[in-house]
Amino acid sequence: MRVRRRVLRTPVWWRDVVGVLCWGSVLVVVALWVSGRGVQSLGSGPAELITTVGRLAGLVAADLLLVQVFLMARVPMIERSYGQDELARRHRLVGFWSFNLLLVHIVLILVGYTLRDHNDLIHETWTVVTTYGGMLLATAAAIALTVVVVTSVRAARKVLRYESWHLLHLYAYVGVGLSVPHEIWTGADFTASHLARVYWWTAYGVAAGAIVVYRLLLPAWRTLRHGLTVREVIPEAPGVVTVVLGGRGLHRMPVRAGQYFVFRFLDGPGWSRGNPYSLSASPSPDRIRVTAKAAGDSSSRLARLRPGTRVAVEGPYGRLTAERRVTDRIAMFACGIGITPLRALLEELDYQPGNAVLVYRAHSADDLVFRAELEQLAQRRGIAVHYLLGPRLRRRRSWLPDGAASWSDEYAVRRLVPEIEQYDVYVCGPDEWMDALAKAVLAVGLPANQLHQERFSW
Numbered sequence: 198m199r200v201r202r203r204v205l206r207t208p209v210w211w212r213d214v215v216g217v218l219c220w221g222s223v224l225v226v227v228a229l230w231v232s233g234r235g236v237q238s239l240g241s242g243p244a245e246l247i248t249t250v251g252r253l254a255g256l257v258a259a260d261l262l263l264v265q266v267f268l269m270a271r272v273p274m275i276e277r278s279y280g281q282d283e284l285a286r287r288h289r290l291v292g293f294w295s296f297n298l299l300l301v302h303i304v305l306i307l308v309g310y311t312l313r314d315h316n317d318l319i320h321e322t323w324t325v326v327t328t329y330g331g332m333l334l335a336t337a338a339a340i341a342l343t344v345v346v347v348t349s350v351r352a353a354r355k356v357l358r359y360e361s362w363h364l365l366h367l368y369a370y371v372g373v374g375l376s377v378p379h380e381i382w383t384g385a386d387f388t389a390s391h392l393a394r395v396y397w398w399t400a401y402g403v404a405a406g407a408i409v410v411y412r413l414l415l416p417a418w419r420t421l422r423h424g425l426t427v428r429e430v431i432p433e434a435p436g437v438v439t440v441v442l443g444g445r446g447l448h449r450m451p452v453r454a455g456q457y458f459v460f461r462f463l464d465g466p467g468w469s470r471g472n473p474y475s476l477s478a479s480p481s482p483d484r485i486r487v488t489a490k491a492a493g494d495s496s497s498r499l500a501r502l503r504p505g506t507r508v509a510v511e512g513p514y515g516r517l518t519a520e521r522r523v524t525d526r527i528a529m530f531a532c533g534i535g536i537t538p539l540r541a542l543l544e545e546l547d548y549q550p551g552n553a554v555l556v557y558r559a560h561s562a563d564d565l566v567f568r569a570e571l572e573q574l575a576q577r578r579g580i581a582v583h584y585l586l587g588p589r590l591r592r593r594r595s596w597l598p599d600g601a602a603s604w605s606d607e608y609a610v611r612r613l614v615p616e617i618e619q620y621d622v623y624v625c626g627p628d629e630w631m632d633a634l635a636k637a638v639l640a641v642g643l644p645a646n647q648l649h650q651e652r653f654s655w
Contacts, residue, residue, distance in 0.1 A: 207520060212278040219264050225396060226260045227253070233389040244312035251305025252386055258298035259380065262342075262373060263404045265291045270407035271415075271514065280516035282652040289349060296346045299339065331379030338375035345372065370408070377401065416511040423447060425508040427462070428484065430500065433566045437534060438500045439477060439488040442508055448482040453519060454545035455538045455623075458512035460487070462502055471511060475625075477537040477567070479545035488566065490534040517651040519546055522621045524647065528614045530634055532558040532596070532626025539625055540567050543574055550579025554614050558585045558598065558626065583613050596634040606637035618642045624650040 230253050238249040268275060268288045275284065311321040326332045380387045380397070387397050423444040431439040452458075459471040477488035491497040517538055527548055529539040536557060543555065555575070559565050565584065575582045587598030595606050610617055622638055624631050631650055638648060 207277040207516075211274050215275050215278055219268075222260050222264060222400065223257060226256045229390070229393045229396060230256055230386060233386055233393070235386075244309050246309075247305050247312065248309030251302050251309055254298045254305060255302035256386055258295045258302055259376065260400070261291050261295035261298065262376075263400050265295055266370070266373060266404045267407055270404070271411040271511070272407050273411075276514055277516065280651055281514055282650075285652075292346065292349065296342060299342065303339065329379075334375045335379035338372040338379070341375065342372035373404075412511070416509065419450065420509045423450060423510075425485075425510060427502050427504050427506040427508065429504065430502050432500065433488060434564055436491045437488065437566050438491070439486060440499055440502060441484060441486050443484050445483070447480055447485060450480070450513070452476070452480050452485070452513040454479045454541035455517035455519070456513040456515040457538070458485075458487070458510045458514070461509040462498065463507040463509060464498070464502060467498065471509075473514075475515075475538040476513075476541045478541050488534070488537045515651055517542070517623065517625070517649060521649045522546070523644075524619055524621050525549070526552040526620040528554045528556070528617060528620040528622045530556045530558075530596075530622065530624045530626070530638075532630045533560075533564070534566065535625035535627070536566050536571075537625075539623055540571065540574075542623060543571075543578070543580060548578075551581075553578065553580040554583070554620070555580055556583045556585065556613050558596065558630070560588060561586055594629065594633050596630050596637065606633060607641050610634075610637050610641050618644065618647075621647050621649060624648070628652060 235249055235253060239246050241249075265288055268284055268291065279287070307318060307322050307325065310316075310325060311318050314321060316324070326336055386393065388394055423446060425442045425444040427440060428443040429439075429441040431441070433439050454476060457473050457475040459473050461468055461471045472489075474487040474489050476485055478486040489499055491500070515538075519542070525548065527542075527546060529543060531539045539555070543553065546553075555571065557565065557571070562568075562584075565586075571580075571582060574580060585598050585601065587600040590597050590599045590602055592602060597604060597606060597609055601609060604612070614620060614622075617638060618641075620643075622643055624634055624638075626634075631652065635648060635650065639645065
């Protein structure tokens with residue numbers, strides 16, 4: 198039975214509030230530095246000038262590190278305002294700025310102390326690390342954060358498995374925790390005034406509280422409340438498997454078609470590694486369904502799951518949902534396993550027969566997932582379905598297969614979806630394919646607010 202769920206619109210001002218709070222925190226840090234005679238210290242000689250600027254860099258780096266943690270704490274207000282793909286980009290950008298300012302802080306502090314003590318840099322560095330309060334822990338924190346930053350570079354992400362990358366990324370929390378003693382024991386700007394102490398303890402408390410509540414307690418509560426277990430495991434296509442999950446009171450779970458969960462299947466070694474999978478069908482009161490392609494150790498395990506296996510969940514997450522619709526028509530563009538959230542949306546969204554189009558790109562007919570379901574759904578709800586089959590078009594960067602090389606990307610959009618500017622366009626697939634398609638639909642006149650996509654790359 199399909200559950201008709203009321204579309205809840207995210208208030209537009211939520212996004213503004215989140216942005217103001219993040220930027221405002223940086224301004225508060227600078228204001229506290231100024232109130233602690235930071236500006237006056239700039240004129241107290243070269244050593245003090247360098248040291249003072251280094252302290253300011255460290256303060257802003259610490260604040261941005263907390264902002265970075267907070268952005269990825271799965272706070273519903275932030276998650277629903279930005280969406281996971283945009284949050285990941287902002288998280289990465291803030292993280293790199295925080296790390297670069299941390300490096301500036303370390304270099305300037307050591308140079309400033311060296312000038313002040315009339316020492317050589319190597320000896321001063323050793324003295325600071327081994328004799329200043331909390332500096333050994335701060336050094337370990339810097340190493341942990343360096344590991345996170347290095348593995349976040351695109352080249353590193355390409356060679357790492359998702360499971361390995363995710364485990365290494367948890368060192369960010371280690372870095373935050375290990376930095377606290379140094380900031381309390383030797384960070385004069387953290388304890389210079391009552392206001393500074395209140396601000397920093399509040400900032401750390403909010404960040405830690407968000408992690409505990411939204412990354413630990415809420416997922417644990419939903420897991421226990423709904424009692425999800427594996428009901429069926431169904432092969433769909435080469436390397437693609439569907440897992441049907443059953444549970445209690447799923448109609449009370451705030452999930453919509455197009456969203457995803459982070460699943461942990463409690464079936465033995467490796468259960469602690471979570472993987473994100475989109476719903477591939479509209480949720481029902483006692484069942485949800487996910488479909489995934491074997492792309493890593495955890496995904497490969499799906500085919501070996503046994504009915505009755507218990508499941509822990511985080512989520513639901515994602516903004517590829519009905520709430521982003523602007524028009525009464527929908528056009529779905531899917532590539533490969535990207536069909537999963539779009540198939541769920543085609544089932545759940547409200548639209549009149551003739552007002553929905555699906556364009557499905559796959560390497561071959563054997564690689565089409567849910568073909569029988571899609572054709573039944575198309576017949577029942579009046580969906581125009583177009584399959585684009587064949588290998589990649591290698592002569593240019595395109596969303597089309599090699600067999601459509603004579604078409605331009607823009608011509609293909611117009612041919613498959615005439616009057617596309619009157620549609621909401623939902624897109625899901627590999628990043629490069631999505632980039633090419635987004636460029637084409639915008640080039641033919643689709644308003645940007647009618648293009649809906651969410652990327653799940655890491």
